[in-house]
Amino acid sequence: MSSGSSVPTRQRLVTAAAELIRRQGYAATGIKAILTAAGAPYGSLYHFFPGGKAELGRAVIEEGGAAYLALVEAFYREDIDPVLATEEFFAGGVELLESTAFADACPIATLAGEIADTHEPMRRAAQVAFESWIAALAADLAAHGADPARAETAGVELFCLVEGAFLLCRTTRSAEPLRIAGRRAVAIVAETMAPAEAAVARRG
Amino acid sequence: MSSGSSVPTRQRLVTAAAELIRRQGYAATGIKAILTAAGAPYGSLYHFFPGGKAELGRAVIEEGGAAYLALVEAFYREDIDPVLATEEFFAGGVELLESTAFADACPIATLAGEIADTHEPMRRAAQVAFESWIAALAADLAAHGADPARAETAGVELFCLVEGAFLLCRTTRSAEPLRIAGRRAVAIVAETMAPAEAAVARRG
Numbered sequence: 301m302s303s304g305s306s307v308p309t310r311q312r313l314v315t316a317a318a319e320l321i322r323r324q325g326y327a328a329t330g331i332k333a334i335l336t337a338a339g340a341p342y343g344s345l346y347h348f349f350p351g352g353k354a355e356l357g358r359a360v361i362e363e364g365g366a367a368y369l370a371l372v373e374a375f376y377r378e379d380i381d382p383v384l385a386t387e388e389f390f391a392g393g394v395e396l397l398e399s400t401a402f403a404d405a406c407p408i409a410t411l412a413g414e415i416a417d418t419h420e421p422m423r424r425a426a427q428v429a430f431e432s433w434i435a436a437l438a439a440d441l442a443a444h445g446a447d448p449a450r451a452e453t454a455g456v457e458l459f460c461l462v463e464g465a466f467l468l469c470r471t472t473r474s475a476e477p478l479r480i481a482g483r484r485a486v487a488i489v490a491e492t493m494a495p496a497e498a499a500v501a502r503r504g
Numbered sequence: 505m506s507s508g509s510s511v512p513t514r515q516r517l518v519t520a521a522a523e524l525i526r527r528q529g530y531a532a533t534g535i536k537a538i539l540t541a542a543g544a545p546y547g548s549l550y551h552f553f554p555g556g557k558a559e560l561g562r563a564v565i566e567e568g569g570a571a572y573l574a575l576v577e578a579f580y581r582e583d584i585d586p587v588l589a590t591e592e593f594f595a596g597g598v599e600l601l602e603s604t605a606f607a608d609a610c611p612i613a614t615l616a617g618e619i620a621d622t623h624e625p626m627r628r629a630a631q632v633a634f635e636s637w638i639a640a641l642a643a644d645l646a647a648h649g650a651d652p653a654r655a656e657t658a659g660v661e662l663f664c665l666v667e668g669a670f671l672l673c674r675t676t677r678s679a680e681p682l683r684i685a686g687r688r689a690v691a692i693v694a695e696t697m698a699p700a701e702a703a704v705a706r707r708g
Contacts, residue, residue: 325618327531403621409671413614414529416674417607426675456684460668467613467667468660470620471630480660484692 364407365429376440390482405466568611569633580644594686609670
């Protein structure tokens, strides 16, 4: 695990698997295709992942989860107004979708849907990843003065809007759903930061 | 196609495939498993679906799309207030998730995510299905007096909330995200039916 040449191979396997899985799903991604894309010899998969493809899938979830968490934290920072951060986060998502022909969106959403009922260790890893994103968002809103419970709710709502929009954008080959979801997300964050006005809205 | 005994076999194949695919995804669902679950002989698959699994997958999307459209239209009716319909729609979703151990949610979401970049005919079928749900919802809000453009936007927002929440619920084994999404959906529909109050909310 710590030898100089083997560390990059493990990483190449995870990166190649992640790239294939985010575009075509977990089950459709064969071990051979991963090894070819990684330029890695056959034996390396079971050397680094004795549990085989499922263990590699779990590493993809953990790494994708950490990468997306870093992305959330890069947008939602103490020195940036959360409403502005939300605008920029969704604008960045639209740009990513359009620049990758709607292929790259959430790194682990499709995988998570595929294995929710069938691979308990991967499901738990996906749960940890999803909850870490929601918690980071909620923590930032709370740090900017929002009520913690309402910040958590807003985090869940934004997660749902983003993931649902990614699915609709990829399926319809249009970024418009993510633009619509983004405007709603901005309104939700604004409401979460200003509870009094929100109460008026909810009475509607 | 029209002979008495062959029609049920085709339907059994689609039903069995749909049931397996919604729980474990498209790529993980093998033809043998579908035939076994359908109690159908091997030759029947290519008899009814000369295009093989991909053609069967497309039939699953079309049928799942039509079934979910019927569900949307059963909730959103001319004689029911859209806000109430939304409350009941999400309550029904929570009940379904909890009564099926979070297995049954959207019949085609996972499949749609898997094939968005790899199977163009299935992607187009999923697009038709998703857009039909959004259009039905938007039509009902418009029939109740909402501005048509705003009704369409609300339809997209509700789609995103539902699909994102289904993914989060299945992954976390909790219906709470769908409850949160449902409260937001109710607020969105209320706002869409009462634009004046919505303007106050958006100014937040």
